[in-house]
Amino acid sequence: MTAPGSIEPTDLSPLAWRLLRIAAGYEQRAVERELDDILQAHISMLESGSRALSNRRRQTLLELYAAELSPEQVTAIVEHF
Incomplete structure (x- = not known):
């Protein structure tokens, strides 16, 4: 099993991003409210695979x-996925 601290955000699939968000209890707009430089549209594009965010934003x-989430869930x- 991979340690969560060693997970590379660039390796996550669009589906994994969506499942992580949902499992963590966030709607796309809630993420936008939590993080200043990320918009709901960025989340949507990342989860559809139509656009990659910068590594800093993905991290x-x-x-x-x-x-x-627990490390095991992540x-x-x-x-x-």
Whole structure:
């Protein structure tokens, strides 16, 4: 099993991003309210695979979602989706 701290945000699939957000209890607009430089449209494009965010923004998103989940939950989503 991969340690959550060693997960590379660039390796996550669009589905994994969506599942992490949902599992963490965030709607797209809620993420926009939590993070100043990320818009709902960015989340939508990341989750559809039509656009990649900068590595810094993806890392920030991963940290936001992981704060609401156990390390095991994060790892399971990343490894299986």
